Structures are given as structure tokens and as C-alpha cells.
Amino acid sequence: MTTTDVLEAARETVLDQGIGLDEVGVLACLRLPDERLPELLALAHDVRRRWCGDAVEVEGIVSAKTGGCPEDCHFCSQSGLFESPVRAAWLDIDGLVRAARETRETGATEFCIVAAVRGPDERLLDQVRAAIEAIRVDGNDVNVACSLGILTAEQVDRLAAMGVHRYNHNLETARSHFPAVVTTHSWEEREATLRLVRDAGMEVCCGGILGMGETVEQRAEFAAQLAAIEPHEVPMNFLDPRPGTPFAGLPVLSATDALRAIAAYRLALPRTVLRFAGGREITLGDLGTRDGLLGGINAVIVGNYLTTLGRAPGEDLALLEELRMPIKGLSASL
Ligand code: SF4
Numbered sequence: 001m002t003t004t005d006v007l008e009a010a011r012e013t014v015l016d017q018g019i020g021l022d023e024v025g026v027l028a029c030l031r032l033p034d035e036r037l038p039e040l041l042a043l044a045h046d047v048r049r050r051w052c053g054d055a056v057e058v059e060g061i062v063s064a065k066t067g068g069c070p071e072d073c074h075f076c077s078q079s080g081l082f083e084s085p086v087r088a089a090w091l092d093i094d095g096l097v098r099a100a101r102e103t104r105e106t107g108a109t110e111f112c113i114v115a116a117v118r119g120p121d122e123r124l125l126d127q128v129r130a131a132i133e134a135i136r137v138d139g140n141d142v143n144v145a146c147s148l149g150i151l152t153a154e155q156v157d158r159l160a161a162m163g164v165h166r167y168n169h170n171l172e173t174a175r176s177h178f179p180a181v182v183t184t185h186s187w188e189e190r191e192a193t194l195r196l197v198r199d200a201g202m203e204v205c206c207g208g209i210l211g212m213g214e215t216v217e218q219r220a221e222f223a224a225q226l227a228a229i230e231p232h233e234v235p236m237n238f239l240d241p242r243p244g245t246p247f248a249g250l251p252v253l254s255a256t257d258a259l260r261a262i263a264a265y266r267l268a269l270p271r272t273v274l275r276f277a278g279g280r281e282i283t284l285g286d287l288g289t290r291d292g293l294l295g296g297i298n299a300v301i302v303g304n305y306l307t308t309l310g311r312a313p314g315e316d317l318a319l320l321e322e323l324r325m326p327i328k329g330l331s332a333s334l
Helices: 003-016 023-030 034-052 093-105 122-137 153-162 187-199 216-229 255-268 280-293 313-322
Strands: 057-066 110-115 143-147 166-168 203-205 208-210 233-238 273-276 299-302
Touching (some): 057 093, 110 122, 255 273, 273 280
Parallel strands (some): 057 110
């Protein structure tokens, strides 16, 4: 297949018919030379507009429990097993309500409560239930999402009953690369939680981190594995090598490789909310944020990420206005 064929074929199947690229197609896009990158990004942008519309989903994220996690995800400064600078800390209900209010005030429709745990215990589930109740008492209609690690079927049902409408659980990387990234739990355990979440009727948010030493082939493998989950949303992170973690010494992904991946993942997932998550500042810088939004991304996080400071909310919202991309409303579906 020539490089021209790759994009021509993608235009027909993905843009015209809404059928995502398979692993082979994604790999061909990831192998396109830099000169073809603008063309690839333009096609991804067309696909995003055609199948998702112009609106951008804005989300806020807050950490209910930070640091001290018993797992050993090699990229994560919240693991209690590494010499990481992040110490264990809990946020109280008032703090969660305040964060939800500030999130909603930016125009965001999603508010995700995150905890650095293998899976939730009773204390954490109680805290989430109390927080959701308090957020509603506060008159806040924001959609509440959660990211609390690996779940049992019973925990999935409890979260659904609390009104959690979306659950984030990242597969992190290709199945074949996962053992080089995490040893304390398996890719299959993560996948099982995602299936339970979907069966319970909650929206599935599942993504990962690129730049963790995976090959380009594994990047394509991961795109196909994500597509098989049929997630509502895919957060795309790029490794920001944190001091004290086993991946501290890995090189940062180049901006061109990151943009190629964004566009290729959009072609694999034409209807999915594709979100810029962590690491985009270090990988892409300001210009890259714009390129990403014009190359397949249609969701952003406002405020700070979990352990590293993201851009100020105003900057992203101003950029959306400049690009004439409306913020998705609560009742609209992408
Ligand atoms: S990624 Fe999640 S499960 Fe893994 S160490 Fe970090 S907080 Fe724990």
C-alpha cells in the first residue's frame, strides 16, 4: 500500500462511512513521513467534525485521594512503591463540592473524581456517595464521573446507583507492552472492569499513555484494542517522565510523533470523544494544543491534572473561542 493509498482509503472508509481504521491502517498512518503530517491532521479534523461535530467537551478533574497507591505503574508518581514526590492525601467533601462548582463555572459538563488506589474500599465509596449528594444539594447539575481503579460487579452496581454516569479506567498501553509498565495487576483485570462498567450502563472512558517505550507497532495495536472496547471517551496522555518513577529517564515523545498518534487514533475511533489529558504541555507546547484540536481532539480538561499543573482554564477556553469551537452543553451529545 502506498502512502497516498493510506489516506485515500481512510478518506473513503473513515470520513465517508464512519468506519474506523483497523490496526494495519493505523500503523500505516503512524508510519507516514513528516511531510504528510499536515494532510493526516486535516483528514482527522474532517473526520472529527463529520462524526462528532464542532463542539468540544470540557471536563474538570479532582483528586479525592492522592498518592500512596499500592500498585507499581512505572509512569505514576502516585505509587507508594517509588521514591515519588507525591505524598498520600485525602480531599474532604467540602473540597470536592468546591472543585465541582469551580469546574461547572468554566462551562465544563464533566467532573471526574479520581483516586490513587488499586480499587475502592468502603471509605472511598462512602466518600464518593456523600460527595455526589452534596454536589447536587449545591445545585450543581454537572455530570459526575469517577476513576477509582479496578471494580467488582457489586461496586459497579453501587456506583451506577449513585448516579455516576461515566467511569474512567485506562488500559494504559498495548496488551503486549503492559507487563513492561505494570507488574502488580494485569491488562486483563483492567479490561474486565471496563466490561462490567459498560454492562451496567455507564459510559466507558478508557485511554492510555503514549511514549512509555512501546514500539510504533504496539501503538497501533493499542488503538485497535481501544476500538474493540468501544469507549465513549478516550483520554490521550503522553508520558511526562516524573522524577522518582522507573520511567523518569525515558525521552519525551516528539511533537510530530504525538500529533501523528492523535490523528491516527482519531481515524481508528471516528465517533469517540478524544481528549487531551496529561503531558500535552511538555510534548506539544502551546502550538501543539492548537494542532491537536485541529487534528482530531474534541475534549479538554480545565484546571490542573492530578499531579502536575495543567494550563490555566482560561487559556484553553480562549483558544476554543478563537478556533470557533463551541463548548458542548449538558444536554448535547457528541
Ligand atoms: S496509575 Fe493508578 S493504579 Fe497505577 S500506581 Fe498510579 S494511582 Fe496507582
